[in-house]
Amino acid sequence: MDFKPQDLIFIIVLTLLLLKRDARWFVATGLISLALSIPLFAKWIFFTAQHLVYYAFAFFLIAVLLNLKAIRDNK
Secondary structure, eight states: OOOOOEEEEHHHHHHHHHHOOOOHHHHHHHHHHHHHHHHHHHHHHHHHEEEEHHHEEEHHHHHHHHHHHHHHHHO
């Protein structure tokens, strides 16, 4: 499997955030990922920009799951 630099950075950031387990950090990181993808789309660097959007989705999904777990634990 061939990992690109952005894939390795994603795995490292994801690992650090999973250790922290704070949904707000996942949302913030997802928003940063989307903000970084916008200029790349404008410059027609579609591969990296598309992957940043995928990473943002993953961060948002994990944030939702963490929030759902927190809601379930409070009941």
